[in-house]
Amino acid sequence: xxxxxxxxxxxxxxADIVLMPGDPxxxxxxxxxxxxxxxxxxxxxxxLAYTGFYKGKRITVFSSGMGIASMAIYCYELYNFFDVxxxxxxxxxxxxxxxxxxxxIILSTSSYxxxxxxxxxxxxxxxxxxxxxxxxxxxVKKAKEKNINLKLGKTMCTLVFxxxxxxxxxxxxxxxxxxxxxxxxxxxxxxxxxxxxxxxSCLLTVSDSIYENxxxxxxxxxxxxxxxxxxALETCLxxx
Numbered sequence: 001x002x003x004x005x006x007x008x009x010x011x012x013x014x015a016d017i018v019l020m021p022g023d024p025x026x027x028x029x030x031x032x033x034x035x036x037x038x039x040x041x042x043x044x045x046x047x048l049a050y051t052g053f054y055k056g057k058r059i060t061v062f063s064s065g066m067g068i069a070s071m072a073i074y075c076y077e078l079y080n081f082f083d084v085x086x087x088x089x090x091x092x093x094x095x096x097x098x099x100x101x102x103x104x105i106i107l108s109t110s111s112y113x114x115x116x117x118x119x120x121x122x123x124x125x126x127x128x129x130x131x132x133x134x135x136x137x138x139x140v141k142k143a144k145e146k147n148i149n150l151k152l153g154k155t156m157c158t159l160v161f162x163x164x165x166x167x168x169x170x171x172x173x174x175x176x177x178x179x180x181x182x183x184x185x186x187x188x189x190x191x192x193x194x195x196x197x198x199x200x201s202c203l204l205t206v207s208d209s210i211y212e213n214x215x216x217x218x219x220x221x222x223x224x225x226x227x228x229x230x231x232a233l234e235t236c237l238x239x240x
Contacts, residue, residue: 157187
């Protein structure tokens with residue numbers, strides 16, 4: 001049994017490939033909907049994790065919580081204490097590009113942040129971290145097979161939920177011109193994965209846009225996340 005302040009289970013209870021939604025109930029939904037012979041392997045702090053089989057492939061679905069810090073805790077422990085090799089984050093985001101519409105599916109190629117996570121973690125001044133190219137290539141290949149119009153690009157990882165940013169004009173002016181969407185977790189995932197020579201990718205469904213007066217409900221978000229979830233699961237089958 002391995003016990004950290006955040007995870008308590010046997011090492012062998014965690015698969016070497018992990019899908020990581022932010023919401024614990026979404027992890028539960030994925031396990032109940034898509035996995036065979038699944039079991040609950042962690043419920044510390046109600047951060048639910050399930051391990052089961054998708055078309056014969058052993059997969060763990062582990063919730064990360066919200067924000068860079070929460071993601072950092074869980075991906076660090078999974079990579080370092082449970083020998084996880086691959087994590088695919090599956091979440092939602094806001095569009096920063098007029099060509100990226102609500103309900104589009106995005107694959108992040110890199111994550112930019114204004115915060116000092118890397119400086120605190122390892123005294124480095126790094127503000128952009130890349131996704132794993134090999135894993136991203138598998139996702140792109142699978143998206144083409146499933147006729148999913150996947151949008152690729154750099155994403156922004158912010159400490160503040162984008163709809164709550166007070167001075168949005170200044171924020172948008174500071175953004176690198178090639179940022180297509182904003183979310184809150186990918187930078188620490190990519191940064192830590194690269195530190196420990198692991199694989200990480202981030203798939204996102206657009207839930208709102210600064211260019212569209214349209215915000216989807218939690219029910220709509222759940223239903224429309226299915227395409228992204230299934231893309232991630234099918235990609236898992238190709239991961240060695």
